[in-house]
Amino acid sequence: MNAESSVSQTPRWFTEFAGQASESGFTLLGVCPVVDANGFHSLVDWIEAGYAAGMDYFANRIDAYRSPTGVMVGAKSIAVLASPYPAAEREACQTGSGRVARYAWSGTDYHDVIHKRIKALKKLVQSSAPEVSLRGCVDTAPLLERELAELAGLGWRGKNTLLLHREQGSYFFLACVLFDQVLPYDTPQEKSYCGSCTACLDACPTDAFVQEGTLNAGRCISYLTIEHRGSIDPDLRSAIGDWVFGCDVCQEVCPWNRKPSRQFQASEDSFPTRSVDLIEILEMDEETFRQRYRKSPFWRTRLQGMQRNAAIVLGNQRNQTAVSALERHLHSEDHVVAEACAWAIAQMNPM
Structure with a gap:
C-alpha cells in the first residue's frame, strides 16, 4: 500500500491480504472507496463517437459502468493491484517472423495466472475473516480500472490512455478486488507527470x-x-x-x-x-x-x-x-x- 495509507486502522486480515499479494507477484497495491465513476460520461461519449469500433461489450453493459456496485452489490472498498510483465528490449524482427506485444511473451493467458492468485487471496481472507465478502476481477468486468487505479494512488493516465507509474512505467496488468468493508484509503493520484511530452x-x-x-x-x-x-x-x-x-x-x-x-x-x-x-x-x-x-x-x-x-x-x-x-x-x-x-x-x- 502507499505510504499515505492509514496503517493503524487497517484490519489484520487486510494486512495479511496485502502481504500475500506482494509475495504472489503483485508489485503495487492501493485502496480506494467505491464511488460513482467520474469517467462514465466520457466512456459514453467515446462509444457514441464510434471509437470503441467492434467492441460492443462496452455498449452492451454500459449501465454497469456507472458504479462498481454494478459488479458487486454492497461493495465499499476496492483494492487495485498491479502485476508486471516483461519489459526487456525488443530485438530486431527477422524476415518470416512477426512481432508480439510484450504482455503475451509468456505464452500464457494472464487472466488465468492472475485469477489463480486472486483466488488464493480470497481463500486467505475467508479463512481469517469469514464475515468479509469480496470479488476479484481482471479486466473482464465492467469497471473503469485505470480510473480506480488513479483513485487508489497507483499512477496517472498517460496521453496514450494507459496507466503510468513513476517507478514501474506502464508494463503491468491491473486487477481489482472489491470488498464489502470500509478500509483505509490511499491518496488519489491527481498529478500527471507527462508534461509536454507527446x-x-x-x-x-x-x-x-x-x-x-x-x-x-x-x-x-x-x-x-x-x-x-x-x-x-x-x-x-x-x-x-x-x-x-x-x-x-x-x-x-x-x-x-x-x-x-x-x-x-x-x-x-x-x-x-x-x-x-x-x-x-x-x-x-x-x-x-x-x-x-x-x-x-x-x-x-x-x-x-x-x-x-x-x-x-x-x-x-x-x-x-x-x-x-x-x-x-x-x-x-x-x-x-x-x-x-x-x-x-x-x-x-x-x-
Missing part, C-alpha cells in the same frame, strides 16, 4: 490517437490484430509493419518505460512467444492451433485472425519465400484469410 502520440504508426487521452480503437494496431474480426482496412495494413499480435510502440517510446532501472526483466525461457513463425501459422489447421495456443493470448484472436495477421506481415516484409504458403489460401472458404493472402502476394511485386 512521444506516444507522435510515434503511433496508424495515428490512432484523436487527441491526448483519446484512442480511436478502429485505428489501433492492438485492436486490429487482436479484437477485430473480419478484414483489416487496406489503408492501415502497411502501418502494421511486423506486428502480428498487438503493439507496444506507444509504450516503447514513453520515457517512463525506457529507463532500465524501471523495467521488469525476465529470462529468455519466459519468452516462448516473443515472436512467431508466420509461415508456420499459415500452415496450421484448427486442431494444431487449439493444441498449441488454447491457453495463450493468441486464442482470443483465433486461427483466422492470426492467419490474416500473418499474411499482412508477410506482405509488408515482401517475403518471397512465403508465396507458396500464401497461395494455398487463395481459394480458401475463409474469405478473410484468402483476401489477406491475395493482398500479401500483390505486395511482392507492386506495380
Whole structure:
C-alpha cells in the first residue's frame, strides 16, 4: 500500500491480504472507496463517437459502468493491484517472423495466472475473516480500472490512455478486488507527470490517437490484430509493419518505460512467444492451433485472425519465400484469410 495509507486502522486480515499479494507477484497495491465513476460520461461519449469500433461489450453493459456496485452489490472498498510483465528490449524482427506485444511473451493467458492468485487471496481472507465478502476481477468486468487505479494512488493516465507509474512505467496488468468493508484509503493520484511530452502520440504508426487521452480503437494496431474480426482496412495494413499480435510502440517510446532501472526483466525461457513463425501459422489447421495456443493470448484472436495477421506481415516484409504458403489460401472458404493472402502476394511485386 502507499505510504499515505492509514496503517493503524487497517484490519489484520487486510494486512495479511496485502502481504500475500506482494509475495504472489503483485508489485503495487492501493485502496480506494467505491464511488460513482467520474469517467462514465466520457466512456459514453467515446462509444457514441464510434471509437470503441467492434467492441460492443462496452455498449452492451454500459449501465454497469456507472458504479462498481454494478459488479458487486454492497461493495465499499476496492483494492487495485498491479502485476508486471516483461519489459526487456525488443530485438530486431527477422524476415518470416512477426512481432508480439510484450504482455503475451509468456505464452500464457494472464487472466488465468492472475485469477489463480486472486483466488488464493480470497481463500486467505475467508479463512481469517469469514464475515468479509469480496470479488476479484481482471479486466473482464465492467469497471473503469485505470480510473480506480488513479483513485487508489497507483499512477496517472498517460496521453496514450494507459496507466503510468513513476517507478514501474506502464508494463503491468491491473486487477481489482472489491470488498464489502470500509478500509483505509490511499491518496488519489491527481498529478500527471507527462508534461509536454507527446512521444506516444507522435510515434503511433496508424495515428490512432484523436487527441491526448483519446484512442480511436478502429485505428489501433492492438485492436486490429487482436479484437477485430473480419478484414483489416487496406489503408492501415502497411502501418502494421511486423506486428502480428498487438503493439507496444506507444509504450516503447514513453520515457517512463525506457529507463532500465524501471523495467521488469525476465529470462529468455519466459519468452516462448516473443515472436512467431508466420509461415508456420499459415500452415496450421484448427486442431494444431487449439493444441498449441488454447491457453495463450493468441486464442482470443483465433486461427483466422492470426492467419490474416500473418499474411499482412508477410506482405509488408515482401517475403518471397512465403508465396507458396500464401497461395494455398487463395481459394480458401475463409474469405478473410484468402483476401489477406491475395493482398500479401500483390505486395511482392507492386506495380
